[in-house]
Structure formats: structure tokens, C-alpha cells
Amino acid sequence: MEGYHFYFAPIWDAIPAIGSATAVAALVAVTSILLAFGIGTAAALTAEYGGSRTRMAISVYVEAMRNSPSLVKMYFIFLGLPSLGLYPSPFWSGVIALALHNGGYITEIVRGGLAAVNRTEVQAAASLGLSWSQTQRLIVLPQALRFSLPALTNVWIEMIKDTSLTSALAVQELFYVMTALVSSTLRSFEILIVFAAIYFAMTTIFALTIKLFEVRTPWR
Amino acid sequence: MDRSGSLFAITPLLLRGFGVTLLLTGISIALGLVFGTLLGCLYAWGGRLLRVLLFVMVSAVRGVPLVVQVFAVFFVLPVYGIKLSAVSSAAVALTIFASFTIMEIVRGGIEAVPKAQLQAALSLGFSFAGAMRTVVLPQALNSMMPSLVNQAVFMIKATSVVSLFGVAEFLYISKEQIERTLMGFEIMAFVWAAYTIICYPLTALGRRVESRLRTRGQTSLAGVGG
Amino acid sequence: MDRRVMLTAFGGFGAGAAALAATASEAVAQAAPQSGLKRILDRGKLIVGTRSTTIGFGFKDGKGELVGFDIDLAKAIAKGLLNDETKIEFEVFPGGAERVPALISGRVDIVISQFSVFESRAQVIDFSLPYCNSDFSAIVKASSPYLKHKDLNGKVVTTRQGDELKALILGAIPEAKVEMYPNFSDSFTAFRQGRAEAFFNDSAPARYIVREFPGQFRVILDDENRIDVNQYSIGIKQGEQVLLNYINWALIRMRLDGRLEAIHKRWLESTDLIPGWARAAI
Numbered sequence: 001m002e003g004y005h006f007y008f009a010p011i012w013d014a015i016p017a018i019g020s021a022t023a024v025a026a027l028v029a030v031t032s033i034l035l036a037f038g039i040g041t042a043a044a045l046t047a048e049y050g051g052s053r054t055r056m057a058i059s060v061y062v063e064a065m066r067n068s069p070s071l072v073k074m075y076f077i078f079l080g081l082p083s084l085g086l087y088p089s090p091f092w093s094g095v096i097a098l099a100l101h102n103g104g105y106i107t108e109i110v111r112g113g114l115a116a117v118n119r120t121e122v123q124a125a126a127s128l129g130l131s132w133s134q135t136q137r138l139i140v141l142p143q144a145l146r147f148s149l150p151a152l153t154n155v156w157i158e159m160i161k162d163t164s165l166t167s168a169l170a171v172q173e174l175f176y177v178m179t180a181l182v183s184s185t186l187r188s189f190e191i192l193i194v195f196a197a198i199y200f201a202m203t204t205i206f207a208l209t210i211k212l213f214e215v216r217t218p219w220r
Numbered sequence: 221m222d223r224s225g226s227l228f229a230i231t232p233l234l235l236r237g238f239g240v241t242l243l244l245t246g247i248s249i250a251l252g253l254v255f256g257t258l259l260g261c262l263y264a265w266g267g268r269l270l271r272v273l274l275f276v277m278v279s280a281v282r283g284v285p286l287v288v289q290v291f292a293v294f295f296v297l298p299v300y301g302i303k304l305s306a307v308s309s310a311a312v313a314l315t316i317f318a319s320f321t322i323m324e325i326v327r328g329g330i331e332a333v334p335k336a337q338l339q340a341a342l343s344l345g346f347s348f349a350g351a352m353r354t355v356v357l358p359q360a361l362n363s364m365m366p367s368l369v370n371q372a373v374f375m376i377k378a379t380s381v382v383s384l385f386g387v388a389e390f391l392y393i394s395k396e397q398i399e400r401t402l403m404g405f406e407i408m409a410f411v412w413a414a415y416t417i418i419c420y421p422l423t424a425l426g427r428r429v430e431s432r433l434r435t436r437g438q439t440s441l442a443g444v445g446g
Numbered sequence: 447m448d449r450r451v452m453l454t455a456f457g458g459f460g461a462g463a464a465a466l467a468a469t470a471s472e473a474v475a476q477a478a479p480q481s482g483l484k485r486i487l488d489r490g491k492l493i494v495g496t497r498s499t500t501i502g503f504g505f506k507d508g509k510g511e512l513v514g515f516d517i518d519l520a521k522a523i524a525k526g527l528l529n530d531e532t533k534i535e536f537e538v539f540p541g542g543a544e545r546v547p548a549l550i551s552g553r554v555d556i557v558i559s560q561f562s563v564f565e566s567r568a569q570v571i572d573f574s575l576p577y578c579n580s581d582f583s584a585i586v587k588a589s590s591p592y593l594k595h596k597d598l599n600g601k602v603v604t605t606r607q608g609d610e611l612k613a614l615i616l617g618a619i620p621e622a623k624v625e626m627y628p629n630f631s632d633s634f635t636a637f638r639q640g641r642a643e644a645f646f647n648d649s650a651p652a653r654y655i656v657r658e659f660p661g662q663f664r665v666i667l668d669d670e671n672r673i674d675v676n677q678y679s680i681g682i683k684q685g686e687q688v689l690l691n692y693i694n695w696a697l698i699r700m701r702l703d704g705r706l707e708a709i710h711k712r713w714l715e716s717t718d719l720i721p722g723w724a725r726a727a728i
Binding site (some may be wrong): 010013063064067068069071072073075076079080081082083084095157161162163165167168176178182188189192195196199200203204 | 279280282283284285286287288291292295296299358373377378380381383384391395398402403404405406407409411412415416418419420425
């Protein structure tokens with residue numbers, strides 16, 4: 001190969017494909033982040049206010065998620081469930097795997113946040129006549145989430161990056177399209193730079209948006 | 221194609237794959253510790269330019285998915301004439317990732333040691349490197365421990381990513397066997413259990429180290445790093 | 447503060463990319479060219495690119511050994527070149543996408559991996575004489591009702607990722623729902639699990655599959671509507687005329703002494719797929 005001449009033309013041609021790939025990646029990210037947050041918060045609340053046996057069950061869930069790669073869950077759902085007659089699509093296999101896996105981390109984080117909320121606040125709320133669920137909703141949870149936000153942001157950023165793993169299930173997201181483009185255009189350098197920049201932009205913009213949200217929201 | 225489908229029959233193949241996983245984990249952690257410590261020290265005490273450079277690099281490593289970094293090593297190195305085997309390329313990519321993540325841990329640990337310690341050591345006549353080696357780093361190590369243990373667990377899981385590049389590690393071999401035997405459920409359940417059994421002791425250790433730190437009144441850096 | 451951070455990071459990113467580019471052009475320009483054939487002989491080892499996901503041609507058997515038609519062919523070439531069929535190293539790609547880049551970058555000497563000649567590929571690499579005929583065919587479950595290609599209109603079919611393959615299928619079966627997986631093994635598994643009604647692969651591996659899973663599968667034979675009649679060749683880096691000549695002569699030799707036919711018989715149990723040049727009377 002004589003000297004490397006940068007040649008971005010094939011990339012311009014592929015912009016529609018790159019655009020839809022980014023959209024798919026964003027969709028996977030948003031869906032799994034929302035699901036993971038729901039699962040994690042629900043599990044944390046269940047553990048915090050359930051009996052010791054519930055707490056044990058939640059711990060089992062958390063450890064089962066933390067101690068294995070998310071790819072394993074993806075393959076388990078996508079390749080394993082058909083043996084039971086279920087055929088989850090590549091998209092949902094990836095999303096549910098990511099949601100379950102990171103739900104484990106979020107459970108731990110939210111539990112930490114809940115523990116950090118001052119017990120006296122809860123008593124004060126009770127003495128003011130607030131019901132249990134009102135206390136949870138208006139006092140405890142918001143503060144717990146505020147404490148957890150930095151750690152949660154880290155998990156969410158990992159999740160955005162881990163959408164690239166769903167390419168193993170042939171989900172047509174960024175990384176999948178990236179490898180396809182390299183094989184058809186052979187411009188590995190240019191493609192690497194463009195796609196790395198897209199991912200970097202996604203994670204940085206996300207992190208900055210959360211920071212902005214943190215600053216502007218009127219916490220007490 | 222022979223149909224020896226029982227889990228028992230394919231275990232030797234899975235073990236071979238697991239050996240590759242352990243090899244990649246070991247190399248990336250060992251070299252990652254060496255380079256990461258070096259880089260962490262450089263960051264903590266280096267000049268402005270060095271810090272900016274390292275900051276850019278660690279932002280890239282943390283803001284871009286690991287698969288993209290492995291891809292870079294696989295597809296960009298050959299342009300420079302460096303032709304590595306698949307396993308070596310994977311080891312290089314994982315080591316780079318580990319080095320920069322550990323760099324952040326080490327930097328945090330060093331910065332957590334009160335500056336007075338370093339100044340006292342220097343005034344006692346220690347050379348800079350000597351002060352670092354005998355006074356600062358050992359104290360930094362305490363706060364770094366939980367994060368380092370977590371990072372080790374993270375690397376074990378991270379090696380699974382190189383299966384997407386055809387590296388014959390544990391997850392890749394198990395997927396091959398699923399294609400051969402169609403025992404997707406059994407094999408993936410086994411793989412899940414295997415990873416959990418290997419990682420859980422380490423995770424528990426990390427948590428114990430962290431709680432011991434907290435009872436001693438030191439804050440840990442858990443949350444930094446993977 | 448954060449704006450500075452972001453600017454630094456992006457600026458650094460750009461600077462890094464530029465530096466990479468500059469050094470890359472330097473490095474590549476300095477690499478001195480050497481005849482591929484001589485390089486192999488000096489090295490004493492043939493590096494062959496192949497896949498482990500092509501059933502019948504390059505795949506792992508029950509003991510985890512890499513076997514198949516392409517593997518046997520590669521070993522035969524190593525034997526002729528270096529007098530020892532074990533003086534060979536296989537670079538195994540997880541999917542078809544890496545074949546062309548690996549040749550261009552010099553990571554492998556030759557590629558033997560169900561490599562069909564498409565015009566787009568032939569513009570960037572060289573191909574040898576063909577060693578096996580094939581056309582793109584649909585494998586279906588033996589019990590299914592599909593007899594012709596048009597029966598698959600509206601059905602889910604699967605094959606490995608590749609724009610050219612998708613175009614081939616849609617050209618013959620416009621209403622087919624094509625789902626592509628990273629490689630042939632993945633798509634075959636998806637098909638077997640019931641995610642698709644048909645699995646598209648070349649007719650040569652299709653024959654192997656039908657034989658290996660007796661009674662489970664059959665190939666759709668649709669002579670009026672054959673999809674992409676093609677042939678497999680050995681891929682060689684462009685500009686390696688000496689190596690290309692050698693490979694071609696090696697193939698001719700293998701045809702003359704019957705080794706090519708032996709490989710066909712071993713994996714495909716027939717000589718139907720031997721290319722025309724290798725069948726003509728001597």
C-alpha cells in the first residue's frame with residue numbers, strides 16, 4: 001500500500017447509514033437506560049423495605065448481574081431462550097440484557113442513596129402527617145437520587161458505550177455499521193476516527209447534560 | 221461433524237477457552253498495573269503539557285467503547301506494519317484500556333495522600349522518586365485497593381468483548397459449541413455461572429477491603445475506575 | 447470550566463488523529479516491497495487467512511480442530527510449496543469482512559475461504575483460478591413446503607452480513623425478509639432455532655450440510671431461477687504476480703495429479719462442482 005492518503009468520500013456517501021445507525025444506538029441506549037433505572041430503583045426499594053428473605057433475593061440478583069459480562073446475558077437471552085420456545089428479537093435481547101445487567105449496579109447505587117438520606121428527615125415528615133408513600137415520593141427518593149446521581153451517570157455512560165455490544169446480535173447500530181463500512185470501503189483510519197468521534201460526542205454530551213441538569217434543578 | 225453434545229464432552233474445549241481468558245486478564249492487569257502506576261505518577265507530578273496529553277488520552281479511552289479500541293488495535297496497527305496475532309492484538313488493546321483506567325485510580329490515590337507527607341519526606345532528604353516509593357505510594361495504595369480489585373474483576377469481564385473479533389477465549393468457544401450442538405440454554409447458563417463463580421470471590425474481597433478502609437476512617441475511591 | 451474541558455478533549459482528539467495520519471503515511475511509505483513468494487519461502491511458513499464459520503469449508507470439528515475443504519486445500523498448497531503440510535499458519539477471521547483487509551495489509555499471504563469473485567473485490571485484490579463451483583442457494587427444513595425460490599417471498603430468510611449477499615437474495619426473491627447475522631455459523635444457528643424459514647449459503651457448503659444432518663435439511667433446486675452462479679478462488683494481494691502465478695500452477699498441478707478431485711470427493715462427496723478448466727480433457 002503506497003502511503004496513506006486520507007479519503008473521506010466513502011464516508012460522505014455512507015452518511016445516511018451512519019445516521020440511522022446512530023439513531024438505533026440511541027434507541028437501544030435510551031430504552032435500556034430507562035428499563036435499567038426502573039428495575040434498579042424497584043429492586044432497591046424492595047430490598048430496603050422488604051424482609052430479610054427479600055433482601056437475600058435482591059442480593060442474589062445483584063451478584064448474578066455484577067459478576068458476569070453483559071455479552072453473556074445477551075447471548076443467554078438471544079441464543080438460550082429459543083431452546084424454551086421463546087424467540088426474542090436481537091433488539092430486545094440486547095436491551096433486556098443491558099437493562100438487567102446494569103439494573104444490578106443501579107440497585108446497589110440507589111440503595112446507597114437511600115441509606116444516605118437522613119433518618120431524621122423521615123421522622124420529621126412523619127410527624128408532619130405525611131403518609132409513608134408521600135414521604136417516599138417527596139422526601140426520600142428525590143434526595144436518594146440526588147446523592148446517587150454521579151454514580152448513576154457513570155453507569156449510564158457505560159450503558160451508552162455498551163450498546164456497541166449488541167452488534168454481536170446483528171443489531172444495526174454504530175459498531176455494526178462501522179465494521180461493515182470498513183470491510184466495504186477499506187478506509188479503516190477514516191472510519192475509526194469518525195465513529196470514535198461519534199461515540200465520544202454521545203458520552204460527553206450526555207455527561208454534560210446531566211451536569212447541567214444537576215446545576216439547574218433547585219435542590220434544597 | 222460429530223454430535224457429541226453433552227456438556228461433559230465439550231468441557232475440555234471450554235477450559236482451553238477459559239485459559240485464554242485468564243491469560244488475557246493476567247496480561248492486561250499485570251501490565252496495566254505497571255503502566256498505570258507510571259502514568260498515574262506522571263499525571264500527578266508532571267508538567268502542564270503532560271497532564272493535558274494524558275487527560276486527552278484517558279478521555280478517549282473512557283468515552284469510547286472498548287470494542288472500538290480493540291478494533292483500532294486490530295485494524296490500525298497493520299497499517300504501521302505491525303502484524304500481531306489475534307490474541308496479541310487483544311492483549312495490547314486490553315492493556316491500553318487497563319493502563320489508563322488504573323492511571324486514574326493511581327492518580328486519585330496519590331492525590332488523596334496529604335501533600336504534607338511528600339514535603340516532609342523531601343525535607344528529610346529523600347529524593348523525589350524515593351519519597352514517592354517509600355512514603356506516598358504505600359499510603360496511596362490503601363485507598364486504591366478497593367478500586368484496583370474492582371478493576372481486576374472488570375478486566376475479567378472485559379475480555380469477553382474480544383470474542384467479537386474471533387479471539388478464541390471462553391465466550392467465543394462457548395458460542396462455537398452452541399452453534400455445533402444447539403444447546404444454547406445449557407451452555408450459556410453454564411458460562412454465566414462460571415463467570416459468576418470466578419468473579420464473586422473477588423467482588424466480595426473488594427467489598428471487604430472497602431469496608432475495612434471505611435472503619436479505619438479512610439475514604440475509598442470506589443466508583444473511580446471500571 | 448466544562449467548556450474548556452470539552453474543547454481540550456476534542457482538540458486533543460483532532461490533534462491525535464492528525465498525528466496518527468501523518469505517521470501512518472510515513473510508516474507505510476518506508477515499508478520496502480518484497481516478492482510475496484520469496485517472503486513465504488524465507489519465512490518457511492505459509493500464512494493462510496480463512497474462517498472458522500464456514501460449514502464444510504472452514505469450521506471446527508467436535509475436538510475443536512479447524513477442518514474443511516479450504517483447510518485441506520491450504521495444506522496441499524503448503525505441502526507443494528514447503529514440502530511439509532504442517533508449515534502453515536491459519537489466521538482465522540470471525541466473519542467474511544476481514545478477508546480483503548487482511549490481504550491488503552499483508553497480515554496473511556493468501557486467503558482460502560469460500561472466496562467468490564465479485565467485481566468490487568477484484569478491483570482491490572487478485573484471484574487465482576477457481577477451485578470450486580457454487581451458486582447461492584437456499585437451505586430449508588426437509589419438512590417445509592418450499593420448492594422454488596419464489597415460495598420464499600414474504601418469508602424470513604437469513605444469511606451472513608454482506609450487502610452483496612442481500613442484493614443477490616432480493617434480486618431473485620424481491621419480497622423476502624432478509625435477516626443477516628455476523629457470519630454463516632450465526633445465521634445457520636438462527637435458522638436451525640427457527641428464526642428463519644431458509645438459510646442462504648453457497649451450494650457447496652449446502653451439500654455438506656445436507657449430508658451432515660441426514661434427513662433434516664434440503665436445498666431448493668430451482669434451475670430456472672439460479673441465484674448468482676459463482677466460483678471460489680484463492681485470494682492474493684494485488685501486485686504479487688509471482689505468487690499469483692505460483693498459486694495458479696499449484697492448482698493446475700493439483701488437478702493433474704488428482705488431489706483437487708480428492709478434496710472435492712472428501713467434503714462434497716461428488717465431483718459435480720469441479721470447475722470447467724479442471725475437467726477439460728487433457
